Amino acid sequence: MAAHRDRRRAIPGVDRLLARPWCRLLVESHGRAWVTARLRAVLEEIRTDRIPLPASEDGFEELLRREIARAGTPSLRSAVNATGVILHTNLGRAPLAAEARAAMARAAAYGNVEFDLETGRRGSRYVHCAGLVTELTGAEAALVVNNGAGAVALALTAFAAGKGVAVSHGELVEIGGGFRIPEVVEAAGARLVTVGTTNRTRPADYARAIGGGGVAAILKVHRSNFSMAGFTEETGLAELVALGAETGVPVIHDLGSGLLADSAELGLPAEPTPAGSVAAGVDLVAFSGDKLLGGPQAGILAGTRAGVGRARAHPLCRALRCDKVTLAGLEATLALYRDPGRARARIPVLRMIAARAEELGSRAGRVAEGVAERRAARGAAPLAADVVQGESLVGGGTFPDARLPTAVLRIRAGDEAEAWMAELRAHDPPVVARSREGRILIDLRAVAPEEEAALVSALAVLGRTGAEAP
Numbered sequence: 001m002a003a004h005r006d007r008r009r010a011i012p013g014v015d016r017l018l019a020r021p022w023c024r025l026l027v028e029s030h031g032r033a034w035v036t037a038r039l040r041a042v043l044e045e046i047r048t049d050r051i052p053l054p055a056s057e058d059g060f061e062e063l064l065r066r067e068i069a070r071a072g073t074p075s076l077r078s079a080v081n082a083t084g085v086i087l088h089t090n091l092g093r094a095p096l097a098a099e100a101r102a103a104m105a106r107a108a109a110y111g112n113v114e115f116d117l118e119t120g121r122r123g124s125r126y127v128h129c130a131g132l133v134t135e136l137t138g139a140e141a142a143l144v145v146n147n148g149a150g151a152v153a154l155a156l157t158a159f160a161a162g163k164g165v166a167v168s169h170g171e172l173v174e175i176g177g178g179f180r181i182p183e184v185v186e187a188a189g190a191r192l193v194t195v196g197t198t199n200r201t202r203p204a205d206y207a208r209a210i211g212g213g214g215v216a217a218i219l220k221v222h223r224s225n226f227s228m229a230g231f232t233e234e235t236g237l238a239e240l241v242a243l244g245a246e247t248g249v250p251v252i253h254d255l256g257s258g259l260l261a262d263s264a265e266l267g268l269p270a271e272p273t274p275a276g277s278v279a280a281g282v283d284l285v286a287f288s289g290d291k292l293l294g295g296p297q298a299g300i301l302a303g304t305r306a307g308v309g310r311a312r313a314h315p316l317c318r319a320l321r322c323d324k325v326t327l328a329g330l331e332a333t334l335a336l337y338r339d340p341g342r343a344r345a346r347i348p349v350l351r352m353i354a355a356r357a358e359e360l361g362s363r364a365g366r367v368a369e370g371v372a373e374r375r376a377a378r379g380a381a382p383l384a385a386d387v388v389q390g391e392s393l394v395g396g397g398t399f400p401d402a403r404l405p406t407a408v409l410r411i412r413a414g415d416e417a418e419a420w421m422a423e424l425r426a427h428d429p430p431v432v433a434r435s436r437e438g439r440i441l442i443d444l445r446a447v448a449p450e451e452e453a454a455l456v457s458a459l460a461v462l463g464r465t466g467a468e469a470p
């Protein structure tokens with residue numbers, strides 16, 4: 001006890017610590033005042049026994065260095081997605097194409113966001129990307145806002161605030177993250193007019209609802225995150241558009257995941273597309289920028305000149321406008337779609353969807369070999385690992401029934417599974433994987449080739465804090 005007190009008395013003062021080389025490096029990146037305050041805080045925690053005092057001088061300095069470096073780590077970090085879920089909403093949905101990343105870095109400076117370079121006068125933010133969206137969807141006009149939910153809310157507000165919106169009972173869906181169609185309609189200041197039943201909604205049901213009066217818009221919602229089978233009937237877009245034309249009620253389509261590529265080329269089941277909605281004649285179709293499109297977070301409205309003009313003129317549009325960096329990333333991503341083959345080769349989401357199980361299996365095997373070599377060189381026990389068949393998911397609330405055959409690196413972890421998952425997350429960069437029944441599953445589907453080295457590093461030191469593989 002007395003020895004412990006003596007050691008605590010021997011703790012060097014803040015001034016002496018600030019002179020150490022590791023501390024000078026921290027001061028260079030975070031500033032002297034901040035590092036001093038952090039040092040004081042950690043020393044106080046040691047003095048009051050909230051952090052145990054390491055036995056050696058080296059251990060003591062390493063503890064301080066680690067604690068302060070951790071406090072200085074940014075909150076938002078990039079991570080390796082080894083879950084096999086491509087559009088992992090919690091991990092930021094779509095990773096962007098190199099072209100999009102470069103355009104976003106350029107746009108981070110000054111640019112002609114709202115400036116007309118020809119006339120030298122004020123320009124409009126809304127012209128950017130609009131031409132590409134109309135070119136790729138066949139729509140007359142387009143508008144880009146902050147996200148898909150914003151695009152739907154804006155369309156409903158502009159068309160139906162204070163009036164009724166007709167929606168099929170079977171399409172009153174929850175997308176996730178609290179986005180529920182009845183609540184969105186309410187938030188838009190509109191009244192929900194439900195049509196038909198959960199499993200069957202016919203054109204006559206819509207006609208009856210409109211006949212009741214006060215309906216200012218028909219909203220069709222793509223059931224993107226679940227499927228319905230059995231005794232079902234759904235009214236198609238073409239029928240709704242015909243009914244809308246007859247009754248003078250505009251049709252808004254909430255499509256969710258704007259796939260601009262050919263789903264068959266990607267090996268996926270057929271999926272409705274923005275171009276399909278436009279061809280069917282809807283007034284507005286809303287879709288996300290960061291789902292199957294593979295771009296940055298954005299919401300896109302495409303449709304008639306009158307429909308888009310009405311949304312753009314609404315004051316809510318200003319509150320939902322997206323920034324120059326997003327516009328640059330979206331424009332660069334959309335430009336890749338001018339050549340479908342180039343889009344499939346360059347847009348990570350499309351490349352990941354199309355990747356074959358054999359290719360993923362050989363990548364997993366290469367990672368396993370790299371890990372085995374590194375562990376042998378360190379004198380660490382080898383991992384009990386093999387490559388087995390598995391399934392990846394598209395994610396992001398899309399293709400709920402599509403299972404993409406994959407090959408995963410399966411690591412036997414036993415009771416250590418949760419501890420090892422935590423070690424992977426604590427790695428720099430963090431690695432996020434799946435674990436099931438004492439096994440850690442590493443799926444290379446959503447791992448970029450240039451991230452493989454980081455994955456090998458993380459797996460090479462796995463188990464350093466606990467028992468070796470069972």
Ligand SMILES: *Cc1c(COP(=O)(O)O)cnc(C)c1O
Pocket residue numbers: 147148149150152175179221222223224225254255256257287288289290298299396397
């Ligand atoms: C995902 C989705 C949305 C919301 O789009 P965000 O870009 O996530 O805001 C809206 N509607 C449908 C049908 C969706 O699938």
